[in-house]
Amino acid sequence: MPELKGTEPDKWYLVVVCPKCLKDIAFAEVPSPQVEPNHRALGVRLTCPGCRGVTSFAPAEITRRQGI
Numbered sequence: 001m002p003e004l005k006g007t008e009p010d011k012w013y014l015v016v017v018c019p020k021c022l023k024d025i026a027f028a029e030v031p032s033p034q035v036e037p038n039h040r041a042l043g044v045r046l047t048c049p050g051c052r053g054v055t056s057f058a059p060a061e062i063t064r065r066q067g068i
């Protein structure tokens with residue numbers, strides 16, 4: 001899973017919170033809730049860009065947020 005180079009304020013992203021350093025990690029761009037109300041994220045394993053810790057996240061831990 002590639003890291004996003006940056007985020008834009010008007011776009012929506014799948015976001016998890018690193019359990020080690022509590023940094024928000026946006027890892028994928030997704031459609032807005034208006035466009036796709038029932039988007040379901042799969043679990044994902046990510047390297048935190050803040051502390052380099054590797055964590056597996058369950059679907060319930062993944063939120064969709066705009067422009068973080």
Ligand SMILES: [Zn+2]
Nearest residue numbers: 018021048051
């Ligand atoms: Zn971290």
